[in-house]
Amino acid sequence: MNAIDQYVDALESAIASYGVMSIDPTRFAPASDELSEREHSAVLVEMLRVWMEHRWHDGNPVSLEECLAQFPAVHFSEVDLENIREEENRQQAIAHPYSTQRRGSKSAMQAFPAVGGTWGAFELLAELGAGAFAKVYLAKQNDLAGRLVALKLTFRESFESYWLATLQHSSIVPIYSTHQHDELYGICMPFLGNTTIGDVIQSARGYTSSSSKWWTSTGNLKERDPSPILSTVRNRHSRIDTLLESVDDDTMGELSQGHGKDPIEISNLQTSPLASTVLRGMDYVRSVVWIGSQLADALAYAHEHGVIHSDVKPANILVASDGQPMLLDFNVAYAKSDSRRSTISQSAGSDDEINEPLGGTVPYMSPELRKSLSQTKASRRNTVDGRTDIYSLGVVLYEMLNGRLPAPKIDARHRQWSNSVSPALRSIINRCLECDPNSRYPDARSVQEDLEAQFHLRPLIHLQEPSLFERSMKWAARHPRWSSSVSIATLASVVVCFLVAGLLIRDEAIAKSDWIRRITQLQQRLPNTLALLSTCGVAPDLDGEAAEQFEQTMALISRRSGRVTSPEIDPRWFEGGIAIPEGLRENVVQMISLAKQQGYNRPAGSDRLLRDRDDEFEGVEFLRLVQAGQFEQAVKPLENRLIKNQRDFFAWWLLGDCQHALHNETQAEQAYTVCIALQPEVAVAYFNRGMARWSQGQFPLASDDYRQALVKSQRWPACHLNLALCRQALGDVPGAVQELEMAIDQDFRTVSVYRLLSELLAQQGDAVRSSEAIQLALKVQPRTEQEWIDRGLIRLGMDPANCITDFQRAVQENPLSIDARQKMAYVYSEVLGDPVRSLQQLDEMIGLAPKDPGPRAGRGVLLARIGEVDKAKHDAEQLAHFTTVKPIEAYQIACIYSLVADRDPDVSLDAARNAMRWLNRAIHMDESLLQIAQIDPDIAWLKNRPEYIEWIGARNALRQLEAFGSDSTLGEEEKDQ
DSSP states (O other), X not given: OOXXXXXXXXXXXXXXXXXXXXXXXXXXXXXXXXXXXXXXXXXXXXXXXXXXXXXHHTTXXXXXXXXXXXXXXXXXXXXXXHHHHHHHHHHHHHHSTTOOSOOOXXXXXXXXXXTTSEETTEEEEEEEEEOSSEEEEEEEETTTTTEEEXXXXXXXXXXXXXXXXXXXXXXXXXXXXXXXETTEEEEEEEOOOSOBHHHHHXXXXXXXXXXXXXXXXXXXXXXXXXXXXHHHHHHHHHHHHHHHHHXXXXXXXXXXXXXSSOGGGOOSOOOSSOOOOTTTTOOHHHHHHHHHHHHHHHHHHHHHTTEEOOOOOGGGEEEOTTSOEEEOOOTTOEESSHHHHHHHHHHTTOSSOOOOOOOOOGGGOOHHHHHHTTSXXXXXXXXXXXXXXXXXXXXXXXXXXHSSOOOTTOOGGGOOOOTTSOHHHHHHHHHHTOSSGGGSOSSHXXXXXXXXXXXXXXXXXXXXXXXXXXXXXXXXXXXXXTTSHHHHHHHHHHHHHHHHHHHHHHHHXXXXXXXXXXXXXHHHHHHHHHHHHHHTTTOGGGHHHHHHHHHHHHHHTEEEETTEEEEEEOGGGGSTTOSOOTTHHHHHHHHHHHHHHHTOOOOBTHHHHHHHHGGGOHHHHHHHHHHTTOHHHHHHHHHHHHHHOTTOXXXXXXXXXXXXXXXXXXXXXXXXXXXHHHOTTOHHHHHHHHHHHHHTTOHHHHHHHHHHHHHHSSOOHHHHHHHHHXXXXXXXXXXXXXXXXXXXXXXXXXXXXXXXXXXXXXXXXOHHHHHHHHHHHHHSXXXXXXXXXXXXXXXXXTOHHHHHHHHHHHHHHOTTOHHHHHHHHHIIIIISOOHHHHHHHHHHHHHHOTTOHXXXXXXHHHHHXXXXXXXXXXXXXXXXXXXOOOHHHXXXXXXXXXXXHHHOGGGHHHHHHHHHHHHHHHHHHOTTHHHHHHHOGGGHHHHXXXXXXXXXXXXXXXXXXXXXXXXXXXXXXXXXX
């Protein structure tokens, strides 16, 4: 039993024994030091939700503020507050079934017409519910024979009426008409009763907590006592009929003033006694199954017409007087397809695009819908589809059967069930409640088919029957004559003969179905696994997630016996001709190769799969080139491969890695953008594209990518570090400090974080905290190439001779590191005065990145300084062929020519021209380099040349002219004023 269950069960036991009004919830709360901070807040939130639920059910509502007052010393997070607030909304919705949103302000509510008055042709008899922007009334439509209707009034127009008008289904509440009057919009709907699934759940609590076993009712098709569903409808119906008979013009006036009967009870059709219903004679569980199948049919119909409800919950499901369940409230529904959005918008007479998913109710909201609320509109369309309604339906069915909500993110095997729920029905609902939408039913039609099969006691269609005993009971119920003792004895010998053959055929079919399902899940999971494995080597904070993803992915290709997975590769992966989609086996081999490089434990048979298959695949050869650092050699073959198959995710990924390593950041950005288009849920793709954009100085775009990565993978502190770098570059020092503090709060205490924090604090003038951050940085053991480099930079100002050791450790971590060698070259040359060792590092850098002009420019300057004129000139001439150079690199080329001319008078004229050309180009790109040139000894020769003096004079004259022109313009403007 986990911590939440332990404390909540104790609270519920006390409430059951003594009543909720006699219980102080604080007496059952854990002490703050008994649990971790996260566990402690989770327990308190769940206890308050349970306490609130029982208070409302007991007729003594309690608000969010009253709940928080129970624990005044506890600071609840925004997520905690939202969870408690949603429980309050849920209880309000149960009490007021037509309420779809939080209640609005008092002033907004007062702006609606009062009960007893009129609105247009409608006489308002009673208020049925209220939301933030709407009220629902029981009304009499006087211009149409005085019929009773449900009238929804709102201050803002929505697309709900268009959804209701276009979806004609027996389990979706229809619409009569729309109206506009007194700046209010109205939707007129038939009034079919006021019983909702929320009322049913409240009435059925005693039944769902009973200990009756599921097999006592399975197969019994004879009529029995009515289920709690019909009892609830009948009770409310009888009260309503009595009230309607007593309502006349005089008493209606009293009701509007709050006298006499409760007007909220006037909420059903003025009809004859309850109509015949299919629910008559059913027990409660079969009634729930039938209701679920009707709702699944309605959702499938809506999805097939391009509409997603997105707020399926008990309060939004009406149980009509004939027992028919009907979906209410399409206020936050949305269209999935672009064409559907355009069609509805045009029919609504609006140029605006139809609304995106706005939300729902948290306890019934799917995980992907919760996550989408923080995404952009474009991302929402790609991440939320009809499977979100399947999840919500699963929550509703679970609550109907068990009297409580399912615990979020819990394994199906550990979910608690009422004894009255059979294994097959549990299996259906568990499939609906899968956190991963790819593991749920693919569509609502499949849910309907399985629920109908369960209702008619047939074998499930889309799931394997989990219980042979239940399946036999279903068969016996469908064939009562054949299931008698005499018939069974007669057929026993025949059954035995066919049993073995049938089981073999069945097992083969099940195995085939399981294989297809595993292959489908493998295709969906592999891109993210490959991305994580290829990145975690340089980002250790991803190692845990990468290992978990790899383990889950390997489980899909491992041997299985029933529900048990063996740590061994399924032998079918070694067989030729087995049904494996094109490219999938190659991706699996790439994944195992990456895992082997990271040193992960792999199932038995992994090395054999590598040995037997890797020579067949060119994709594995590309991966070897990348792993060996031969990026330039890998680019062209990868591009040729992508010409053949433009949807090869991992080929695009490797191409992006190669281009990034070669400092071709524009091409890297393009490759990662394609990866995102192919797999928008892979968080690492946004992170890598952010790095490419950051390298190009696109700091706002890079920030957006890091935020998207955080949305996909919420606990990723390295994103906060990179966001801090972006904010620093944009001049937002306080924001950068805040991002670093968030990373530290997530236990990301690295050298890089503390070094950057020290630098930012120093910019803010906080010398004390800046020094403390440096000391913390030196206490941390570096783990990555970048952390060793950062520690070396810290020690550069303290111990220049030994900082080289840190840069060497960075090279050990990544033998392909350009940055570490660049730092070593600088220290050897500028600090230690050892040009020979500096040249060694520069030579290695040029060998690793021959198309990067930076190392060659640095080497040219150093060669010119030590008198190697010919070699320096050669480097300068080679640099002239590079298509793009950075400002500092152009400046270094000018320095080369200045130093060469100073040492070789024979070339001084050409060198002066080249030096001036490159210096002018550098300063044109970055004017701050002119200040460096004023004091740089490398360019001293050039500064004494007449060309330079004339150029400086011309620049100064131009600036004076520009300033004079600006002043003259200002003067004219002042005169005009």
